[in-house]
Amino acid sequence: MDGKLVSQSVKDVLKHRTSERMGKGKKRPHLAAILIGNNGASETYVASKVKSCEEIGFKSTLIRLEASVSENDLLFKLNELNDDFDVDGILVQLPLPPHISEQKVIETILPSKDVDGFHPESAGRMVQGLPTYYPATPYGILLLLEHYKIETKGKHAVVIGRSNIVGRPMSILLSRNEYPGNCTVTVCHSQTSDLKAMCLQADIIIAALGKPLFLKADMVKEGAVVIDVGITRVEDATKKSGFSIKGDVDFDAVASKCSFITPVPGGVGPMTIAALMMNTYKACEAKD
Numbered sequence: 001m002d003g004k005l006v007s008q009s010v011k012d013v014l015k016h017r018t019s020e021r022m023g024k025g026k027k028r029p030h031l032a033a034i035l036i037g038n039n040g041a042s043e044t045y046v047a048s049k050v051k052s053c054e055e056i057g058f059k060s061t062l063i064r065l066e067a068s069v070s071e072n073d074l075l076f077k078l079n080e081l082n083d084d085f086d087v088d089g090i091l092v093q094l095p096l097p098p099h100i101s102e103q104k105v106i107e108t109i110l111p112s113k114d115v116d117g118f119h120p121e122s123a124g125r126m127v128q129g130l131p132t133y134y135p136a137t138p139y140g141i142l143l144l145l146e147h148y149k150i151e152t153k154g155k156h157a158v159v160i161g162r163s164n165i166v167g168r169p170m171s172i173l174l175s176r177n178e179y180p181g182n183c184t185v186t187v188c189h190s191q192t193s194d195l196k197a198m199c200l201q202a203d204i205i206i207a208a209l210g211k212p213l214f215l216k217a218d219m220v221k222e223g224a225v226v227i228d229v230g231i232t233r234v235e236d237a238t239k240k241s242g243f244s245i246k247g248d249v250d251f252d253a254v255a256s257k258c259s260f261i262t263p264v265p266g267g268v269g270p271m272t273i274a275a276l277m278m279n280t281y282k283a284c285e286a287k288d
Contacts, residue, residue: 001227001262003140006147007270011056014281018057021284029284030059031089031115031276032081036074036100037067041233042093049091052273058280061087071100078108088287089115089280094165112286115279118164127172133279138170140271141206141227143278145180148260150204150225157183158198160215160248161208166229170206195219212246217253226254226261229268 022028031053035046046062053060063077074092081090090113092105111121117135125132134142145152157174161167167187174183183204188195199205199219207215208229220226230248247264255261262268 001144001148001260001267003144003262003267003270006144007140007274009147010143010271010274011052011277014277015056017281022057026288027086027284028057028059029089029280030061030087031091031280032061032063032084032087034063034065034074034077034090034092036065036069036093036096039095042095046093049273049276052277053280056277058277059086067097069097069100071104074100074105075108078105082108082110082113085287087113088284089113089276091116091276113283115276115283117169117279123164123169126169129176133282134173134275135165135169136276136279137166137208137229137268137272138173139275139278140268140273141170141229142173142180143275144227144262144268144271150180150260152180152204153182155183155203156201157185157204157206158188158202159185159206159208160188160195160199161206161210161229162187162189163208166208167206170208174204174206207248209248211248213248213250215249215254217250217257220254220257222257223259224257226258227268228262228264231264231269 018029033046033049035042050060050062081087090109096102106118109119111119114122115133117133122132126134159167159171171185171187174181175185186198188198196219200221202224204225206227210230212232212234226249228247228249232246233243234246236244245265251263
């Protein structure tokens, strides 16, 4: 499953819709991103989000803060963005420095501007099947399944990982009563006994545990759909950068058994950004 291709098609649709909005004299969608410190991976992610905004025709604001910024100063900045009518979506790039409470930051962002879909209100609405912003990575995976017309109804989906960012919301969305959904979902984690046996029953596996090359060929049945959410920098002396990007799936060994599989990079990553753009567009549209 080519995340770059599908992501581009989503962005093309959004570019067209944004152009139409502007033609009618409506406001331009505006995403504000806060980047704290200079974590290399975070820099890369934020740069690609800003670039996607430019490509689609959104307005973007990037706010850089020192790693030493106080929690109060960050929350003050978030409240300023909450009060700014022109800003439709707010995201704070994770991870945060240890002295800042991730939960406080997430809860400070207005649910109406929570385009990352992490606010407890957003999560609660998702659980109840009410309109809301889904977390960007699970939403991106739904868009990918939809694009490739992958049958999910009645299928057994195994989600490896239970984070609030991917695993938990993914399990909820795959079990909802609409497409893509209607799966029977098993959530596996570090305390699961006989994980291999669980995975071998799965028609769809979502690997989101953050351990490079964890899912091996002997854990996957023939014809399964495998979605690799993992993205880890692994030391690699043969690369100019000094590292390789690896997913949670041993792609070379597993791919031949799958009906569909996502690569890393170029799979779920671009879809996360496309989904974030979709959420930002919807947040802007909600003000019309």
